[in-house]
Structures are given as structure tokens and as C-alpha cells.
Amino acid sequence: RKEVEQDPGPFNVPEGATVAFNCTYSNSASQSFFWYRQDCRKEPKLLMSVYSSGNEDGRFTAQLNRASQYISLLIRDSKLSDSATYLCVVNTGTGRRALTFGSGTRLQVQP
Amino acid sequence: NAGVTQTPKFQVLKTGQSMTLQCAQDMNHEYMSWYRQDPGMGLRLIHYSVGAGITDQGEVPNGYNVSRSTTEDFPLRLLSAAPSQTSVYFCASSYSIDSGNPTYNEQFFGPGTRLTVL
Numbered sequence: 001r002k003e004v005e006q007d008p009g010p011f012n013v014p015e016g017a018t019v020a021f022n023c024t025y026s027n028s029a030s031q032s033f034f035w036y037r038q039d040c041r042k043e044p045k046l047l048m049s050v051y052s053s054g055n056e057d058g059r060f061t062a063q064l065n066r067a068s069q070y071i072s073l074l075i076r077d078s079k080l081s082d083s084a085t086y087l088c089v090v091n092t093g094t095g096r097r098a099l100t101f102g103s104g105t106r107l108q109v110q111p
Numbered sequence: 112n113a114g115v116t117q118t119p120k121f122q123v124l125k126t127g128q129s130m131t132l133q134c135a136q137d138m139n140h141e142y143m144s145w146y147r148q149d150p151g152m153g154l155r156l157i158h159y160s161v162g163a164g165i166t167d168q169g170e171v172p173n174g175y176n177v178s179r180s181t182t183e184d185f186p187l188r189l190l191s192a193a194p195s196q197t198s199v200y201f202c203a204s205s206y207s208i209d210s211g212n213p214t215y216n217e218q219f220f221g222p223g224t225r226l227t228v229l
Contacts, residue, residue, distance in 0.1 A: 031210035043201055043220035049213050091210045097161060098144060098169060098208060099218065103153035
């Protein structure tokens with residue numbers, strides 16, 4: 001089983017739609033969580049960290065469910081510019097000192 | 112601040128050749144790492160460093176060497192290139208990797224090197 005799993009998509013949604021992605025992680029000791037965004041043929045960039053209480057940044061909302069070991073990203077009022085791949089990232093805080101990246105979920109927002 | 116810089120942007124090698132991918136950061140970050148990204152497989156960690164003089168293996172280290180003689184530089188050496196090493200390589204840095212303060216975990220990535228091995 002992969003440490004971090006995501007539905008690869010693509011998710012094709014019209015402008016203005018609300019879309020949600022989930023990501024599951026296997027290590028229950030994982031301590032911090034992030035969503036990164038990667039545009040085609042570009043480097044990944046941090047979108048937002050995910051806090052236990054959930055957090056919101058404009059149209060983006062991230063949630064953490066430790067009991068079920070998943071994190072989610074909700075995008076409201078989708079824009080064409082939201083088209084990208086969204087990477088789920090986990091820091092287990094133990095063992096290998098590195099972040100673990102999911103394979104990404106591709107979002108295509110259509111006019 | 113230039114952030115994280117990588118050179119070259121593109122490279123074509125023949126099987127068996129060696130080369131070094133350069134990575135530098137000017138943010139005084141302690142933590143640096145190298146990833147490769149292949150279609151459908153996401154980012155896979157090759158090697159990482161938690162500070163000058165300290166390196167360790169990641170998930171896919173075979174065929175690659177690294178060194179960290181300064182805080183700023185973290186070159187990746189391909190010892191004898193193979194077609195399986197055709198990939199996009201990203202270097203990244205952050206203040207730390209310790210999970211105590213996630214704010215310091217933000218990875219800043221370079222623009223990547225697209226490597227083809229024939």
C-alpha cells in the first residue's frame with residue numbers, strides 16, 4: 001500500500017463549480033500535512049498547510065480526519081486558473097526525514 | 112533572492128555517461144533534497160541533507176550520489192546514466208524537516224532539470 005494515496009483524476013468541472021479531493025495516508029503517526037499545487041511542466045508550490053481544526057484560505061478549505069487518516073481539499077467557485085495537479089503531502093515526523101508526496105490529482109476547469 | 116536554482120534546464124546523455132546536476136539556494140535553508148518525477152508516479156525522494164556535511168538516502172538512491180559541502184549547494188551526480196534515469200529532477204529546500212513547526216517545512220522547489228538518457 002502506498003504511504004499517501006490520491007485519486008489521479010482528471011476531475012473535469014465547469015467554472016464556478018465546487019470540487020473536493022481526498023487523500024489517504026497509511027502512517028497513523030503522521031504529524032503534519034500539506035497541499036501543494038503543480039502546474040504543467042512546472043515545479044510544485046505550497047498551496048496550504050492542513051491543521052487539525054481545518055483551515056480556509058479564500059476559496060480553498062482543507063480538512064484533516066485523523067481517525068480515518070485522510071485529508072481533503074475543497075475548492076469553491078472554481079476558476080480556469082485552478083486547473084493544475086494537486087499534491088497531497090505528509091510529514092510522518094519519524095524514520096526517514098522527508099516529506100512524502102502523493103501522485104497528485106489533476107483538475108481541469110472548463111469554460 | 113533567487114530562491115532555488117537548478118542547472119541545466121535540459122540535458123541529453125548517452126547510456127554510461129556521467130554528469131552532475133547543480134542545485135543552489137540562497138535562503139540559508141538547512142534542509143535540501145532531490146526528487147525525480149515520472150508520469151503517474153509522483154515525486155520520489157532520491158537523497159536528502161539536513162545540513163552541511165550530512166546526507167542520507169531517500170526512496171530511490173541507486174545510481175546517484177550527493178554531497179553537501181556548503182549550506183547553499185547540493186549537487187546530484189549520476190554515476191553511469193541509464194535510460195531508466197530519464198526523468199524530471201527537482202531540487203528542494205526548506206528551513207527544516209522537523210514536524211514540530213510545519214511552517215518551517217515548506218519546500219521551495221527549483222524549476223527542474225529535464226533529463227533524457229538515450
